[in-house]
Amino acid sequence: MATNAERVALVTGGSGGIGRAGAERLGADGFAVVVHFAGNKDRAHETADAVTRAGGRAVIAGGDVADEAAMAAVFDVAEREFGGLDVVVHTAGIMPLAPIAEMDLDTFDRVQRTNVRGTFVVDQLAARRVRGGGAIINFSTSVTRLQIPSYGAYAASKGAVEALTLILARELRGRDITVNAVAPGPTATPLFFEGKSQEVIDRIAGMNPMERLGTPEDIAEAVAFLAGPARWVNGQVLYVNGGAA
Template identity: 65%
Template structure:
């Protein structure tokens, strides 16, 4: 390891969607980025190339965000390769839809494990290891307020992310570390588009005054601001949905 003066970011869920676009956006700000993936190694390696082309350095690391040993090893790798960690962007998550009355409780357990426990595990390591002056950005969802049918498990898990973020911001008093959540609305990612009929997508496009779906780069710009110059924003959930009404 050589001496490194760049800021260092870990981006979970960094191989796809919002996480990948965020990793690339941080690369434009000359971050060194750890692209964290669960199973898509080839996609993660492509994301690394995109970060490098944008102007940063990057490596891909596999981790199970809900497993404390896996996440501990992830942070060890980041520190060993880049010398320290300044920013965590926690974008990894799952979303499976069902009416509450029909929900298989095993699906609820998946959401709690990945989206809630995963946030606890990753944020815990970040709270212990981020250098002073750092930032934690957890990806939540506007569905905590938009309250659409079929999203009860997902929205409940993301409401937990909002609470975790606010409380952690207060617990890190004296460290100069900000903690915020970003709650995207309908955003054109593979996770969002999967299984949705065009009629439903068209209705979602028509809802916000801007009359379009969000794009991953819309969210990445907000995350990059919070990871960089947005130092006076702390303990907040920022809803990024083009003005969709709750």
Template identity: 75%
Template sequence: MSTVDRVAIVTGGSGGIGGAAARRLAAAGTAVVVHYSGSAARAEQVVAEITAAGGQAVAAGGDVADPAAMAALFEVAEREFGGVDVVVNTAGIMLLAPLAEMDLDDFDRTLRVNVRGTFVVSQLAARRVRSGGALINFSTSVTRLQQPTYAAYAASKGAVEAMTLILARELRGRDVTVNAVAPGPTATPLFLEGKSAEVIDRIAAAAPLGRLGTPEDIAETVAFLAGPGGRWTNGQVLYANGGIA
């Protein structure tokens, strides 16, 4: 076991935003457990990038909606690095369709991963994150944009926001902050998939800053909440979206 001052778990760490958050936290001296669900190779790549830069990281898999699998994930952090201080819960799926046409199985999958998964990980974080720690869940700016085809996704993230804000109050006296980050359109493979250049340009132009966000933009918000500068920010939803909403 390597005991370090600060240890983070990043669920969905094999993804665009999760990987950027893991790398950013590692650059600040935090040891990171990079979680994945179906992308072990991408998670190992993130680990390799962190260790090549002089940081500490390991990869670990599991279904975020499975309490036993997530308990095992926390145990990896405790076994490898001595505990858990920061949990960044980026894992999620985005299945889009008009509400009237959406397959109910897709709706159920969305709720299972995004709502139940966030609940399971948040519950473990509430029980196991050390004093001075932080839980950072992920919502979306779509909750305020009311975009067609996003009903299921936005509904799931609305639930995430509600859980996050309530848990912040329930952890009174623990010195653990609980916040949510709500990105706007961000240039990740998940976002860019299936969109034409014209559509991407139109979405980018909607932001006052005239561009899409990058995973690194979102990672900076995560680093703020996870670090000493974010200790007085608690029970909030931070819209990291370049002013698009």
């Protein structure tokens, strides 16, 4: 396995929130990082600058995670700019919330397209292109255990992500590539705060024994662990939620 100074990571959804924190953390570990974005190029540039300040190298690349041609082009950027790819961190996802009885089916389909098809597309490309000694890190959610009302469509999509993760880990037998999923608890990102009252935020924050929301940096520590030293952790879902479940 190459040293961190020679390693290359692709972080999807790297333009903000958990993705940005993960990219910056990997930069601090000496990775060269491809910062993927879906729509916010300016924020992707900000993340790339943060990676550089942390000590890594960075470029940005845009594309719809559910579009196989667009994402193949993103993977091409990693190979063209940095010579290969060792770690894929797939944080990109969407989280519209509504009770199951009330959710518009077009919204449900959009969640599944981005979160399930998007993970399948990224994992398929990663399985073909990540070098030996590398890692594929998907993102699930602790809501698959917490069963919070209104999260039905999102939790369903992430249950599928967990299934893909565990099966891909076994399909890559003999390749020396780990495949795991990080399942954050409620984390203080714009995606989490959207549409929630302060009362709801406080109630959710109190669900874990630490009595606070997670931070993107908390989640980034788990990413760095799975991307680097955790070579004997494979085919697992790592719950990073302060003990909420």
